[in-house]
Amino acid sequence: MKAAKISIRDAKPADAGELNRFIRHIYGDSDHLVTKASEFRTRPFRQRFWIAGKASNPFETCLVATEDGKIVGMLDSWTDRRARIKHVTTFAMSVHPDRERRGIGIFLLNEFIKWVAENPRLEKIELHVHADNTGAIALYEKVGFTMEGxxxxxxxxxxxxxxxxxxxxxxxxxxxxxxQ
Ligand SMILES: CC(C)(COP(=O)(O)OP(=O)(O)OC[C@H]1O[C@@H](n2cnc3c(N)ncnc32)[C@H](O)[C@@H]1OP(=O)(O)O)[C@@H](O)C(=O)NCCC(=O)NCCS
Structure with missing residues (x-):
């Protein structure tokens, strides 16, 4: 079954509380992420600043996927400012476990790729993934990512x-x- 009523948009500072609950749920549920739920201690107040920082940085983004207004997925990216690596951006993404395999992940990723393609400074997208996260690797390969190391x-x-x-x-x- 594919996604119904899914929208992708930039995260807003007002999403901070809901986004925190989403992130904590993902960290607690997934067996393929570095951060443990107990290590995620960002309070909504700080999360508001973090979201505002993404919104004001032209080389980084935080996208959320919503279903009937509720956050069901997120993708955030970060970019180094140093001259020799500022053409590279890195991202992480997740979809709520109850909403997997409905096309939300590929929707989020394709929106992000479009955003990068239109950004005059960004040329390369990188990601890290656990070797046993075969579902995520299949998603990344489907949109054209290749393994580099x-x-x-x-x-x-x-x-x-x-x-x-x-x-x-x-x-x-x-x-x-x-x-070279
Ligand atoms: C990985 C993740 C983002 C995929 O999101 P999703 O919304 O379920 O993915 P989609 O429904 O868009 O899948 C698109 C395609 O990717 C591939 N894919 C996605 N999940 C898969 C799985 N578990 N097994 C095999 N293929 C999978 C399939 O080709 C799928 O197309 P299909 O459903 O038509 O066969 C999601 O499972 C997730 O958030 N996992 C927990 C957090 C995580 O691992 N994040 C990535 C860290 S690097």
Whole structure:
């Protein structure tokens, strides 16, 4: 079943409380994210500033997917200011577990890619994903991301469970980029 009544928009400072509850739920539910729910301590007051900061930074964004006005997904991006890497932007995304496989993730990601493609400074999109997060990797590959590298055993859940960190990337405007 595909998404009905889903909208994508920029997050607003007034979303802070609802966004915090969404993020805490995702951290508590997912087995594929670095941050634990107990480590997420951002209060709504600070979250308002964080959202306002994204809105005022032309090289970063925080998008939310809403269903009947309720937040069901988010994607946020960040960009280094240093001259030699400021063409690269990195993002993270999540969809509410009750709303998965309805096309919300791909909708969010395609909106983000469009935003990057229209940004004169940003050229490359990067992301990190747990090697065992096969659903997310399938989504990223579906829109054209390719694997660029792996940090072996970079994430440690407990003494017996290490996970490799995969780096994937996508160039929205370049079909043939030369590197040295
Ligand atoms: C990964 C995530 C964002 C996907 O969101 P979603 O809304 O369920 O994804 P979509 O419905 O848009 O899926 C689009 C396509 O991606 C692929 N895909 C998505 N989830 C998949 C899964 N669990 N297994 C296999 N393929 C999957 C499929 O090709 C799918 O198309 P299809 O449904 O027509 O087969 C979501 O599962 C999530 O938030 N997970 C928890 C947090 C997380 O892991 N975030 C990513 C961290 S890097």
């Amino acid at each position: 792996m940090r072996k055993r970079a994430i440690k859940y407990d003494e017996n469970r290490f996970i490799d960190d995969i780096l994937m990337a996508y160039w929205p405007n370049s079909s043939n980029v030369e590197t």
